[in-house]
Amino acid sequence: MVRIESYEKQPPLLKEVTVTLHYHRYDHDYEGWNLWVWLEGETGHMVEFSEEDSYGKTAVFALQSTEEIKRVGFIIRKSTEENDWAGKRFDDRFITSFDPSGHAEVWLMQGMERIYENLNDVTVFPGIISAKIDKWDEISVLTNLSFDWEHDNLHVALHGAEIKKVRVEKDNAGSDLANRLVIKTKNRLSLTKQYQVNLSHFGYCDVTFGDIMRTKKFDQTFKYDGFLGSQYSPEQTSFCFWAPSARQAEIKLFKNGEVFLFKMNHGECGTWHIDLAGDWEGAHYLYRVRIGKEWRETQDPYAKAVSVNGTRSAVVDLGKTNPASWKPVTRTLESPVDAVIYELHIRDATIHEDSGVFNKGKYLGLAEQGTVTAHGFSTGLDYLAELGVTHVQLLPFYDYWTVDETKLDQPQYNWGYDPKHFNAPEGSYSTDPTHHALRIKELKTLIQAIHDRGMSVIMDVVYNHVYDVARSPFHQLVPGYYFRYTRNGKLSNGTGVGNDTASERAMMRRFIVDSLVYWATEYQIDGFRFDLMGIHDVETMRAARSALDNIDPAIMMLGEGWDLQTALPDHLKANQYQADQMKGVAHFNDALRDHLKGNTFSKQDNGFINGRIGMRYHLLQGVSAGMKVPYDRKTFISPEQVVNYAEAHDNHTLWDKLCFTTPNANMSDHKRMHRLATSIILLSQGVPFLHAGQEFMRTKYGVENSYRSPDEINKLDWHRREEFNQTVNFIKGLIRLRKAHPAFRMRTKDDIVNQMHFHATDERLIAYDLTPAEGRYERYTVIHNAHGGPVKYHLDSAGPWHILADGIHADSEPLGVLRSDVVEVSRHSTYVLALPFNSMDSRE
Structure with a gap:
């Protein structure tokens, strides 16, 4: 054990930053190299290297924004007269550390993706950056300095295997320089044997895993079924994580102002573990691993609790996080078609000035009882119980990136589709984000309050991507494994946000299933809505369904079964076309949505309710859940697989869509069209789904994608609920009708056909x-x-x-x-x- 000193600094609130970026090229060829820089949500621009010193070239640039600047994106690129993007070094990188005045100074090196924040950390001597097994008989070696293979008289040695030949990959056509070579071996390489490469002048490097990690043999060799994460007791706390690529591992613990460092033990299947005696409750921790020559430090991907902003994992006694009202859940749902789902954002529900809620925007605020407006109309959960919905689907409430939990007195908003820690609650909904156990207790208080009102909880889960691959614990611990890559080695991007998780790999699949089981048992969640479910593979969804069935078959599973262009064979994708292979998994019915009101991605496109001819046949498909009138290419096998909806959190609300598509209609007609659409949803076969406020014709004032819009756009307007009370009562009546008459929620395809x-x-x-x-x-x-x-x-x-x-x-x-x-x-x-x-x- 090593005891070391610790301190933390909170990042400043910045709207103007200045960056000094130093760039060193070993070939000393800076001709045409420049920067492309940008702020999130804004257009990028070019910055030239304008200064020179002993290190290399330097660029100094300033950026301003009307919103807080949390990171600056950049790409180093090569420009020619014919093409501004003739070449580039690496994909998007981000500068995230600024001093209180908004200044950041960083150092970059040719051939190295790492961003150095201290010149003393930069190594300018020849060295091997990495040596990775990419094929069963190939090891790729990357050096920091370029070399001339033909004239530098280099010698390659491989300890542990015999070299057949060496292939050098040059920097570019016509160049004699290279910084990458491939060692071809005479025999098949082993996944369990240790190898070491030695290159004269460049030294040695342990061989780790590269593309070979994305093979079935790797999964068969290293798949691990034992305990992962942290497990607390007053006598000792156990820690274990999976990192087959690592050669060494340590755990750094923070407690009572001190920091402790312990070496971890190498276990089976690439795991690292340690049992620490004593009471470590409340301690924060990070894992450290050495992969090749590089040490990496990151959080526990299985963390159940985290510090403020999720910077560290935390040891928690979960037994102390149960509120006094906590009791075992009793689920009575006989079939998903008996559900009426209501999608709700925790902050939106109570942030309105007349919500009657004390803890506005918080877990505890939504849990409050007896909340009313100034005119006595119920709000919050009391209102939802009166409305008659059965399931409250909450937008993501795991720990996410883009709300700074240290600055909650400042305007901030996000839906939460930017995952950071999948198994720990978001802190911005807590009354004290610095207390890692409190946020757990307050979330459980909300869940119990929903259960106490006779409703169930569906959790919106986003396992399909992470916010930042480079800083993800997945990538830090096992780089290259947890994400999909295209044939050219780039991250797959079917999600549209830069990365797709690889659910088809054993340990990513295991993580998803473990996470679902944890939320279903520890938090008594009653259902899961999978964001961009089509990114996942069929087998993972089947495994998740089986695991949840073992807990309670009444736990719902539904998701966005879109056909997404991810690096996965079409027949393996968990989308609508493979629905027949995923019994017990429901899909959002975008066909009914779009034919009902018009294409959701077009302001002008109309549908059945707002005047377009030719929609009748598609509506027959929709109201019968595709059972009586089958969909052409979708393979729904029962009505419980079909989620019918007219609007959701993303894209325009139904009211705004009607205003765009029928601008000459009066308010009375808009109300009638709106009621018609919602009544079709509630009376159709399948599973009905309402977006929060749909029953009182919610508007976002024309904003289509309000994921980071202010409260003025996103809040539930409880005054509008009063104004549209007649329609609210109409929706209440339709829900009562549906519940009372089983004909509107038939269980099987045969029932609907007959x-x-x-x-x-x-x-x-x-x-x-x-x-x-x-x-x-x-x-x-x-x-x-x-x-x-x-x-x-x-x-x-x-x-x-x-x-x-x-x-x-x-x-x-x-x-x-x-x-x-x-x-x-x-x-x-x-x-x-x-x-x-x-x-x-x-x-x-």
Whole structure:
């Protein structure tokens, strides 16, 4: 054990920064080299190297922004007269450390991706940067200095294997210089044997794993099923992590103002572990690994608790984090089609000035009871319970990157789709982010409050990517393993944010499943919504379903089954086209969404509710969950696999979409179109999904992607809820109707095929019968009228018909009785009529 001194500095709030960037090229050829620099969300520009010193070339530049600057992006590129981007050195890199005045000074070296913040750390002597097994008979060697293979009289030695030949990869065509060579071996290399490369003048380097990590043999050799993470008891705390590439490992612990360093033991399958005697509760820790010649320091990917801003992992006694109200959950969901999902952002729910909540924007704020507006209208969870939803789907509440937990008195906002620590709660929703155990207790308090109101919790999980690969614990501990790469060695980018996790690899798959099980057991989460689920592979989703079934089959799984262009064979992707291979996993129904209101990515495109012809057939597919009228290429095998929705947190709200597509319509027509769309969602077969505030026609004032917009755009407007109270009551009634009448939530494809019957109509009208095998009614007739005027619809019986919905009102019990074979359906509205088994029933 080594005891070392520790201190921490909080980063300043900066809106203007100055960067001094030094660049050294070993070939001394700086012709055409320059910088491309940018701030997040802003356009980049070129910066020339304008100064020179003994180190090399220097560029000094300043950047300003109206928002806080947290990092500066840059690329070193080669420009010619013909092409500004004739070449570049590495992909996006970021400068993140600034002094209080906003100045950063960094040093870069040719051929090295690392950003040095201290000149004394820079090595200018010849050396091997890395030696990696890329193929079963090839080791690639990277040096810091370029060399002339033909004239420098270099000698290569490989300890542990016999060299067949050496291939040199030159810097560029026509150049005699190189900084990379490939050693071809006579025999197949072993994954468990240690090798060492020696290159004259450059020294030696231990051989570690390169592209070979992305093979099945690597997974078979190093797949590990034992304990990972930290495990606390008052007598000792155990730590274990997986890093087959590492040659040495240490753990650094911070407690009571002191820092302790312990060497860790090498275990089976590439693991490192240590048992530390004594009570380490509350200690923070980091892992340190040596891979090749480089030491790396990072957090525990399995961390259950973290320090403020997630800079360190933390040891926690989870038994002390249960609130006094905590009790075992009882899940009663018989089928996903019985659910009514309500998607909600924790901060949005209570931040409004008249939410009646004390702890606005916090876990505890949403958990508060009896919250009302100044006019006495319920808010928060009380409101959701009154609305009748069964599942509250919370946008990400694991620890994420882009809200600074030390500056919560300043305006900040994010949805949270920028993962940092997957197994620890976000601190900005806590009343004290510096207390790592408190955020856990407060989140559990919220979960229990939802359960106490008879509702369930769905967690929005984002395992498909990380915010910053270079700083991710995954990449720090096992570089090159946890992410997908294209054939040219670049990070796959099907997510559109720069990286895709490789769920098909054994330890990434294990991490996802372990994480889900942890949240389902420790936090009693009732369901999981997978962001960009199509990035994952089918087998991982099946493994997750099996693991959750072992806990409780009532735990829901749903996700975005989009067909994304990630580096994975199409038949392995967990998207809609492979839905038949993922029983118990539901997919968001983008087809119904887009044909209902128009393409979600176009402001002008219309759909069924707002005037477009040719949508009827697609609506028949949608309302039957693709069971009665199958989708052409989707492979849904049961209605529980289909999540029907009209809007979600991203893209325009339905109200804003209607304002864009029908600008000449009045507010009354917009309300009617909106109610028509929402009623179609709630009455369709499958799983209904509402975006928070949809029931009172939420607007984001035309902002399409509000992931970092201010509260004024994102907050739930509880005054608007009061203004649109009639529509809120209509949605309450539709939810009651759906819950009370099983015909609107049939369990199987056969049920829908046999009991759902469509009528011939024109393009702006949908009409169908539901004929349940049992129940109170012989038949239900549902009519969705998208005409701009009333329609007289001819029924096949004079009733008496019980009216359950009339476009403005809805309920599980009759609103009135129709004694006629003709019903006039008002414009842009939904009518539901029910024919009792006892036709003599004349109840008014």
